[in-house]
Amino acid sequence: MYGVIIALIPAVLASILYFGWGAVIVISAAVFSSVLFEFLIQKFLLCKKTTIHDGSAIITGLLLSLCLPSNFPVWLIIPGSLFAIGVGKLSFGALGNNPFNPALIGRVFLFISFPAKMASWPDAQGFQTQYVDANTGATPLSIIKEGLGKGDSISHLMDKIPTYQQLFFGNMGGSIGEVAAIALILGLAYMLLRKIITWHIPVSIIFTVVIFTGILWLINPEQNADPLFHILSGGILLGAIFMATDYVTSPMTGKGMILYGICIGILTVVIRRFGSYPEGVQFAILIMNGFVPLINYYIKPKRFGEEVTNG
Amino acid sequence: MSKMLKTFRKGGIHPPEYKLTGKNPVKILPLPEKVTILLSQHIGVPAIPVVNKGDTVKVGQLIAQGRGFVSASIHSSVSGKVVKIDSIPDHTGYKKPAIVIEVEGDEWEENIIKSTDLRKDITLSKDEILEKIRESGIVGLGGAAFPSHVKLILPKNKKAETLIINGVECEPYLTSDHRLMLEYGEEMMVGIHILMKVLNIRKAIIGIENNKADAVCFLKDISSKFPGIEVYPLKVKYPQGSEKQLIEALTGREVPSRKLPIDVGVIVHNVSTAYAVYEAVQKNKPLINRIVTVSGKSLKNPSNFVVRIGTPVRFLIEAAGGLPENTGKVISGGLMMGKTINSLDVPVIKGMSGILVLPEDETKRKSIEPCIRCSKCVTICPMGLEPYLLMPLTQNGSFYRLEKQMVLDCIECGSCSYICPSNRPLLDFIRLGKTEVTKLINERK
Ligand code: SF4
Ligand code: SF4
Numbered sequence A: 001m002y003g004v005i006i007a008l009i010p011a012v013l014a015s016i017l018y019f020g021w022g023a024v025i026v027i028s029a030a031v032f033s034s035v036l037f038e039f040l041i042q043k044f045l046l047c048k049k050t051t052i053h054d055g056s057a058i059i060t061g062l063l064l065s066l067c068l069p070s071n072f073p074v075w076l077i078i079p080g081s082l083f084a085i086g087v088g089k090l091s092f093g094a095l096g097n098n099p100f101n102p103a104l105i106g107r108v109f110l111f112i113s114f115p116a117k118m119a120s121w122p123d124a125q126g127f128q129t130q131y132v133d134a135n136t137g138a139t140p141l142s143i144i145k146e147g148l149g150k151g152d153s154i155s156h157l158m159d160k161i162p163t164y165q166q167l168f169f170g171n172m173g174g175s176i177g178e179v180a181a182i183a184l185i186l187g188l189a190y191m192l193l194r195k196i197i198t199w200h201i202p203v204s205i206i207f208t209v210v211i212f213t214g215i216l217w218l219i220n221p222e223q224n225a226d227p228l229f230h231i232l233s234g235g236i237l238l239g240a241i242f243m244a245t246d247y248v249t250s251p252m253t254g255k256g257m258i259l260y261g262i263c264i265g266i267l268t269v270v271i272r273r274f275g276s277y278p279e280g281v282q283f284a285i286l287i288m289n290g291f292v293p294l295i296n297y298y299i300k301p302k303r304f305g306e307e308v309t310n311g
Numbered sequence B: 001m002s003k004m005l006k007t008f009r010k011g012g013i014h015p016p017e018y019k020l021t022g023k024n025p026v027k028i029l030p031l032p033e034k035v036t037i038l039l040s041q042h043i044g045v046p047a048i049p050v051v052n053k054g055d056t057v058k059v060g061q062l063i064a065q066g067r068g069f070v071s072a073s074i075h076s077s078v079s080g081k082v083v084k085i086d087s088i089p090d091h092t093g094y095k096k097p098a099i100v101i102e103v104e105g106d107e108w109e110e111n112i113i114k115s116t117d118l119r120k121d122i123t124l125s126k127d128e129i130l131e132k133i134r135e136s137g138i139v140g141l142g143g144a145a146f147p148s149h150v151k152l153i154l155p156k157n158k159k160a161e162t163l164i165i166n167g168v169e170c171e172p173y174l175t176s177d178h179r180l181m182l183e184y185g186e187e188m189m190v191g192i193h194i195l196m197k198v199l200n201i202r203k204a205i206i207g208i209e210n211n212k213a214d215a216v217c218f219l220k221d222i223s224s225k226f227p228g229i230e231v232y233p234l235k236v237k238y239p240q241g242s243e244k245q246l247i248e249a250l251t252g253r254e255v256p257s258r259k260l261p262i263d264v265g266v267i268v269h270n271v272s273t274a275y276a277v278y279e280a281v282q283k284n285k286p287l288i289n290r291i292v293t294v295s296g297k298s299l300k301n302p303s304n305f306v307v308r309i310g311t312p313v314r315f316l317i318e319a320a321g322g323l324p325e326n327t328g329k330v331i332s333g334g335l336m337m338g339k340t341i342n343s344l345d346v347p348v349i350k351g352m353s354g355i356l357v358l359p360e361d362e363t364k365r366k367s368i369e370p371c372i373r374c375s376k377c378v379t380i381c382p383m384g385l386e387p388y389l390l391m392p393l394t395q396n397g398s399f400y401r402l403e404k405q406m407v408l409d410c411i412e413c414g415s416c417s418y419i420c421p422s423n424r425p426l427l428d429f430i431r432l433g434k435t436e437v438t439k440l441i442n443e444r445k
Helices: A001-019 A023-047 A056-066 A076-093 A101-115 A142-148 A154-160 A164-169 A181-193 A200-219 A227-232 A236-243 A254-274 A281-298 B126-135 B148-152 B177-184 B184-199 B210-223 B242-253 B271-283 B312-318 B376-380 B388-397 B401-405 B415-419 B426-444
Strands: B034-038 B063-067 B080-089 B095-103 B160-164 B203-209 B229-232 B266-270 B289-295 B304-308 B327-332 B355-360
Touching: A001 A023, A001 A181, A001 A236, A023 A056, A056 A076, A056 A101, A056 A236, A056 A254, A076 A101, A076 A142, A101 A281, A142 A154, A164 A181, A164 A227, A181 A236, A200 A227, A200 A236, A200 A254, A227 A236, A227 B184, A254 A281, A281 B229, B034 B080, B034 B229, B063 B095, B080 B327, B095 B210, B126 B148, B126 B271, B148 B184, B148 B266, B148 B271, B160 B184, B160 B242, B160 B271, B177 B184, B177 B210, B177 B271, B177 B289, B184 B203, B184 B210, B184 B229, B184 B271, B203 B210, B203 B242, B210 B229, B229 B242, B242 B266, B266 B271, B271 B289, B304 B312, B312 B327, B376 B388, B376 B415, B388 B401, B388 B426, B401 B426, B415 B426
Parallel strands: B160 B203, B160 B266, B203 B229, B289 B355
Antiparallel strands: B034 B095, B080 B095, B289 B304, B327 B355
8 A cells, every 4th residue: 555655656646746835734734634533543543452553544644634725724634534434434334344535535625515615716926825825816727617607718718827848747736646647657657667556447438538528529629628638637637547446446357447547537527517517536545436236246357267258 | 299289278377497307217216114104095984903902014015994985905014013003193293093114125925016017918807907906095185195996997977088188287396297207208108008998088188287208209119019099288377287178278178167077988097106106017016106306495405216105205205315404394295286284294195296305494474464456366277266355355264155156166286375466365365265165066966
């Protein structure tokens, strides 16, 4: 599990680079409180051996913080972590039994309970960014969503959002961890190289989003943003690389993983384009988490010696 | 090596190889004072003793007769006096009937040809050869020790096209087959020709993992003198030495669930078995000795020994420099599939290819953590099973579901337990599950 933490280091560094102290405070608060709650609940509520040494609480804390805004108040991070660890993970027993990604459970809890706090996104202004009084703005995705809602066209809206280059290197408004595509891709490369995860889930999600948004874009480029914009903005990379690949809550076979990835990709685009929220990847992953037992039940590895039945 | 080497497709792992003894020529181990020859050295019914306490026997003399189809005869590996016929614990810890012989001199049966000249001409007929192999008590020397003649008598309506000779030796540490191919290569080639004659086959393939490049080169060189035999280097991957994986690697054919190699037209024998066949047919020598690798990083002189069957394991370890103080475990067989032995007094049996001595710090059981569903065991299982699922199904006693999940296909290679980041003893439970499912199936009949 520690490999995942190493893979998250570039994203953490990038976030500090862009959001300064805000990122430091939010990340440390989330990691610290997640580990603490795991310890306290296991020790005193469940009276069991504590498992904080496996590193999974650190990952939950990291992932939770990476999908929060950098001015997010600490007094809200704490209940967020408590919900992620307590309800998202330990209420199902130990690690390995939770059907849903705990960090996403925490994030959705905050999103539903404190929508206003989750909708103000400080602009990335480098290390000087203030924690409290940062200039806040809309994320590229919400600019597009709102603009389209008001009848604007894409070509017009594109002037208002950062360039692709900025998106790639992290110069945009958004949650701490999703702003620098390059840092997330580095993390992916590391995890693939170290064989911590396989390509199936991230590739199938990203591929599906590209295809689906590409089709929409080709049909009507004035109403739909292009695929590259969709991939680089919002939480798709963070979700595809770090959230959907969570061992516990993703399928066990390559075939299952691809199916899961395709469904996440489709759901994400559907929510982004037709739903009422600008971003859909978190909900898409959580919904598909719920289908994982079914996928594991029906999609079996190809047994040795099994007839290949495709004509 | 410009072209891509073959290997099996699905799963597999790369444990460290630790072939410490690959360059050590085979040494002949001196005779022990006493040998204990087990009467059941293999799958199948134990043989029945044909000597009595007090009898004197010669090397190669029949001392127990195999009975039934799946049973092999047993010969004395030494000359001397039968001092005991009794049950003694074998390497699995269970008591098995055995004959104990006190060694006096080294007198061989007269018809055994002791000279080492190569005898290339195969004069015996097919049936005579088969009878000779049966009489000589030859079993598969790769480990399973299945009586060899049984594999050579094909069921009617089945036809063998290819003979595969298994020189893979994919287990870490073991080098007995490697040394055999290098030092007794020509004899082994004649043995393969004998097997081809019995099976009426024109083509034989020797599969060897490419970490034994010297053996590949040597056998390729001499293969021009042995028509019909091809040598195939294979990419190193565990468990390539498993029959089904090897057949797939070499022919692309997958033996279906619960079927035999012959169902895809293939027969597999081990390189050491081919050599034993040569000795039996050309030299009248029954199976009384074998090469055993004695290895381990803590041993002073890891070696390959030619050992008489029935020699106590202790004797071999002493010849390799003695048991180191920090020893945690002694294993009979390979690191991955071998079994821990509880006493150094257990005797060498026909199927024992190695003895491994592991220091304490390598054998400590690591603490078992919950399954984190990382899917690694599923990815590496060469049989396409789901070990993470099979273990709890066994624990819960859901044997019917276990059967549905094809638990009986498991070849017990141990790759799953090896790879699991949570140190779960997957194979231990799967073995248990297999036993229970087999019972279930037998009850149904
Ligand atoms: S389940 Fe059996 S065949 Fe599969 S990896 Fe484990 S031991 Fe090997
Ligand atoms: S390798 Fe171990 S932890 Fe991973 S899925 Fe299999 S049993 Fe679970």
